[in-house]
Amino acid sequence: MDLLNEEGISKRRSLKLLDFPKSTYYFNPKNEDEIVVNEIRRLAFKRKRAGYRMIYKFMRKAGWRINHKKVYRLYSREGLKI
Template sequence: GKVLSPSRKREAVDHVVETLGATERRACRVIGQHRSTQRKPRVPRQDEDVLTAAIIALAERFGRYGYRRITALLRQDGWHVNEKRVYRIWRREGLKVPMKQPKRGRLWLNDGSCIRLRPTHKGMCGRMTSSRTARMTARCSVCCVS
């Protein structure tokens, strides 16, 4: 695959220097990596672990929230954090928003009729009487016989 990130390019330059015996200057030029980037080690931020723990805690507490909403909550808590950084941590930790549950079937129809109406309290009969004309005009009378 392509070598895109600076860390992958660093590894590629080191590999070329070790296997082919090329100089670091030439290997960096061929791969397209600046030598200052090659020599400067990556220093992780000091608050990375604390931020990761905060993101995981918020993701557990608010299960349906995505990384953008979690970023907003972190900012409300006083974190100076970028959405891209939260997204990077989100992917690294394997966090995902669960799929939405399918909507359940309705107990009524949208035309205003009460054909599938269920009893709302004990003792209410489930029988419904309606004439054909009442059904056509979406008016239905419920008769409860106990």
């Protein structure tokens, strides 16, 4: 993208030429997953027999606003098992 700006084409025009959404270009992902993964790992090591569903329930009770699918995805990615 910056190469096109050096040639005198604006970002908006270059994005339009490439048929690339502006929202995708300017999207800044949040790194909240590290905080959530740390909490999942902490609960998993604290309660050895807890699966992702139980960890999800513990997190919801503690006030976390998180989806069970995200807990499962992160739990699996970390290789945690009962």
